[in-house]
Amino acid sequence: MFDLPLIFLVTSILLLLSIFSSKLAERFGFPALLTFLAIGMLAGSDGPGGIQFDNAAAANMVGSVALAFILFAGGLDTHWYNIKPVLVRGVVMATIGVALSAIVMGLFVCCILGFSWQDGLLLGSIVSSTDAAAVFAVLRSRRVSLRDNLRSLLEFESGSNDPMAIFLTLAVLQVISQNTMSWTELLPRFVVQMIFGGVAGWLLGRGAARLMNRIRLDYEGLYPVLGASIVLLTYGLIEKMGGNGFLAVYVCGLILGNSDFIYKKSLIRFHDSMGWLMQIIMFLVLGLLVFPSHLPRVAKDGLLSAAFLMVVARPVVTYLTLIGSSFSFSERTLAAWAGLRGAVPIVLATFPLLLGHPKSNEIFNMVFFIVLTSVLLQGMTLMPLARFLKVDKPLEYRPRYPLEFDKTENDVRNETRELDILPGTAVVGKTIGELHFPPGALILLVRRDKNFLVPRGQTVLEPYDTLLVLGEPEALKKAREVITRREIDNENEI
Known part of the structure; x- marks a missing residue:
């Protein structure tokens, strides 16, 4: 029988520790997600907390829900006029670039570490996406931003490449579990899923904006609840209809964030808070799931894989996908080094655990090790590299006014x-x-x-x-x- 007060107490302590640890991360210039993961690991069965948690299905479910809200919040806060100049390059990096990264990484793991080609491609697919929140958390902690369109490119690429990584991971797992399935069958399915997810997200975003302006709820507090229901509806509906739910959620948030509707500022603030809450919960759960005592066994392979991903795979893919662009060599170099790995690879690493794949535990621990290495090395050196390459600029001062105006149903013109x-x-x-x-x-x-x-x-x-x-x-x-x-x-x- 569950001790409900104890569960509430432990949960509140973990959340408070995560919130306070973000100040520590800001002071020392590394992403807050690292402290969230560390707290989860310390609270787990191998740490002083001693919380027994090895439920991969629960971790996967929490991770999927959290990713939907995080992607929606990211789209909601992305301005179209910023990403328009880099849209084509961003789409190429988020699709072809992710696929190339998975292939290059898979070949390395297969040829050097002795994995089978299926397992190598599986590991490459899992770690193929990047984390925008980790990159800009590092820059904000030192009051630094990136110049020109470089920031927009990294923000859009990192926010939109998760659906491709998710599809590749699930596709490889299907090939492994169903030996009769061929890539010629998966490619058309991918095209359909991505197109359908993108179009459906656009339609639902437009519909959500119209709904926000037309509906007349009696209580202002119900509008954020309506926004949360749109996230769940978009993801669940599109997934059930055979599309890519994560891409649909991101596009829906992007369209809604660039539309004009009542209580928009309130909705953006609510989903910003939801995004942070979901990140903390997701990292804590994933930290609980890992066993730190198992990491030394994969330390050698993990270090080799992380080094190859950071020094070879990501730079090669970045330079290839930016051929012919207006970005300078210095900007391309910074973009190559800014490929921090975050929560998505760890969430994707729970899928092999769910299917009972023979190497699932080894792959999960390697992915966790790669993410930690990426956050530590790239996170700590990103700002000095940006300054050395002279692609940084002071963070733009955004004043917080002591009063704020938000459109309501009674005043939609002002x-x-x-x-x-x-x-x-x-x-x-x-x-x-x-x-x-x-x-x-x-x-x-x-x-x-x-x-x-x-x-x-x-x-x-x-x-x-x-x-x-x-x-x-x-x-x-x-x-x-x-x-x-x-x-x-x-x-x-x-």
Whole structure:
């Protein structure tokens, strides 16, 4: 019989330790997922926690649900105007690049480590996807970003390559378990699954945006619940219909995040929190599933595999898929080294465990070892390499306003916009009372450096001030014209 209070107590302690450990990760510049995994391992049967957990089916189920929410949150927070310039290259890296990485890695494991070609390709498929959250957690911890389109490329590639890795892993497992199945049968199935998943995700995303604007729920708190149900519906429906549910969830989030609907900011905040919660739970469960005492047995093969993946497989694939692009050699080199492995490979490594594959335990431990090595080595050296290659830039300062406006069902027209006061414009040195703003526009706040001023009629505007303005689109357009005007014909025109 379960001791429910004890379960609640242990769960809360693990979650709190994970949250506090993220500060430690930020200070020392390595991804927080490493601390989540470490806490899970310490709490497991081999650690001081002594929690007995070896249920691969439960870990797989938790991982699949978590991945659906993480991918949806990633799509929801991805801006189309950022990924549009790198869309083609990102798609190539997320599909052909993942397949090439799996093949190259599989050949190494087969020829050097003595695996069969099926097991080698299985291991290569499992570790073929990258983790965007791990990359940008490292950069954010040191207040650094990447310049030009490099960040957008890595973000889109890492966020969209999981479906390909999942398909390859399941396809190889089907070939192993059903010797009669051929790759000529799997390839058309892959094309159908990916196309159907992408189109269905697009349709469901458009439908979700319309639903958000048309439905009139009595309680605001039900809108985030509606968003969560859309995630589950999209994944479950598309998987049952034979499509790729993970790709559908990502595309649905991408379309919804780039649409205009009520309570959008609230929904984005909710799913950002859900994404973090799912990452913590997933890493803790996977940490509990691994037995640290088994890792030394695969240390040699794991180190060789990790080194080959980081130094050979990922760079070769990256340089090949970026041939003819506008990215410089330095940017391609950083992209090659930014292929951190995260939670997805560990989740995929639970599939062979579920099927009772003879080498499933060895493959799981090797994958876990590869992920840890990748996070430690690549995570700790990513920022110095970005600076050495001169592809870094200071992290853009994003102010957090003390007030925030979100569209509701009673006010779908008004929106907020930031208007910058540039040197040389007519409004510099004038008071807010002298601006003669259009009637439909209201100045909510004035941001000066990192401080916020309550706007008053006597407030004098200075160069590089930023006005947070509320109004309808047409009024905001006229307000921008007032702010950007450079010539003064007479005093009444201001």
